[in-house]
Amino acid sequence: MDGVIVGGWEYVYTVYGVTWAVLALYALSLYLRGRNA
Amino acid sequence: MKSYHFIGVFGLVLLAVAHYMGLFVAPAEAMMQNVGRILYVHVPTAWVALVCYLIAFVSAIGALWSGRRGWDATAEGATEVGVVLTALLLFQGSVWGYPTWGVWWTWDPRLTTSAILLIAFAVILLLRSIIEQPERRLLVSSVATIVAFVDVPIVYYAADWWNSLHQNHSSPDTVSPDMVLPLRLAAFGMLFISIGFIGARRAIALRRLEAEDSPEALPERPEALILNEESP
Numbered sequence: 001m002d003g004v005i006v007g008g009w010e011y012v013y014t015v016y017g018v019t020w021a022v023l024a025l026y027a028l029s030l031y032l033r034g035r036n037a
Numbered sequence: 038m039k040s041y042h043f044i045g046v047f048g049l050v051l052l053a054v055a056h057y058m059g060l061f062v063a064p065a066e067a068m069m070q071n072v073g074r075i076l077y078v079h080v081p082t083a084w085v086a087l088v089c090y091l092i093a094f095v096s097a098i099g100a101l102w103s104g105r106r107g108w109d110a111t112a113e114g115a116t117e118v119g120v121v122l123t124a125l126l127l128f129q130g131s132v133w134g135y136p137t138w139g140v141w142w143t144w145d146p147r148l149t150t151s152a153i154l155l156i157a158f159a160v161i162l163l164l165r166s167i168i169e170q171p172e173r174r175l176l177v178s179s180v181a182t183i184v185a186f187v188d189v190p191i192v193y194y195a196a197d198w199w200n201s202l203h204q205n206h207s208s209p210d211t212v213s214p215d216m217v218l219p220l221r222l223a224a225f226g227m228l229f230i231s232i233g234f235i236g237a238r239r240a241i242a243l244r245r246l247e248a249e250d251s252p253e254a255l256p257e258r259p260e261a262l263i264l265n266e267e268s269p
Contacts, residue, residue, distance in 0.1 A: 008072035008136050015075045015129045016056060019082070023230065026121050027045075030237040 039240070044232020052226030055081075058219035058266050066216075072136050077216075079129040081123050081224040083151075085231050089119030090158065090189050092235065095181035099153050100175050106246040108177045112182055113165055114238030116158050123155040132221040138202065147203035154192055157185035 060079030066073025085105035099108035130148065131141045142148065161181045168174040196203045210218050 003068055005070050005072050005136050008070060011132050011136055012060070012071055012074045012122070015078050015132050016060065018077050018128060019125060022121065022125050026234065030234065030241070033241050034237060 039236065041233045041236025042198075044229050044236070046228045048229025048231070050226075050234060051222055052230060054165050055219045055222035055226050058136070059223065063216050063219050064213070068225070069137055072133065075129060075133040077219050077223050078269065079126060079133055081222060081227040082126040082129060084224055085125055085227040086119050086122035087189055087193060088228065089115045089122060089231055089235070090154070090186060093119060093158075093182050094186040094189070097179035097186075101179045101183075104172075104175065105173070106171070106243065110239045111235070112179065112241035112247060113162075113242040114235040116161055116165075116182065117238050118234045120155060120158050120162060121234075122227075123158070127151060127155065128247065143202060145202045146199040147192065147201055150188055150192045154188045157188060161185060171246060 055077060057165075059074050063074070063077070065071050066076075068111050095111045096108045096112035096115060097103070100112055102108075130151075134143070135141050161178055163179050164181060165174060168177055195201060212220070
């Protein structure tokens, strides 16, 4: 069918992976800044 | 542990469940197929980023009205979390845009106003870091937050107001029931995580303000003044 996107899992995993990584790194930065404050 | 830690951890669990459903349980979208699964991450990130700016806006008004540092610290926390989420949502949108629109970036009204939002609130964070005097910092950053917030409703309605490439708002009536649950769970998960982040960041800002109020933080007496006291 025209217009249907085939595949694309690499985009999906990139977005989910980067989102979780950013959330984890930001949580770590808050922990470290909170400890040093 | 503080209450915001529990809220954040609860949000993490919700988001993990939502993302599992978004990846492996929800059906593929009719046209986007699996790329449509990015929306379970992107849409909640966008919603909650705007909520963070709303919290910053209300807190900035509270800070200006009362001069209380608690409001100012909340505004600082909400602004920083909003900036992190806005940067994230622009990245997510870009990766989603390439397979669906064929471009990583386009000067679409929704995208452009979102980029302006990121820059405006990042500048406010910069102002907060360079202004040393607490009262002046509160005044300047609160006024700047109120001015920058004007862009939030523009971002929200940009796709409706202009003939935008970006999709209009969806509602539970226009989304398949199989897709509504993971989307809602992800939205609440991201919201609770952000509340946890704002609480933790607010505590850091409060400690900084308390340290600035302490006698050790007061500037030393000018030397000329001491010389005058010693003179006959």
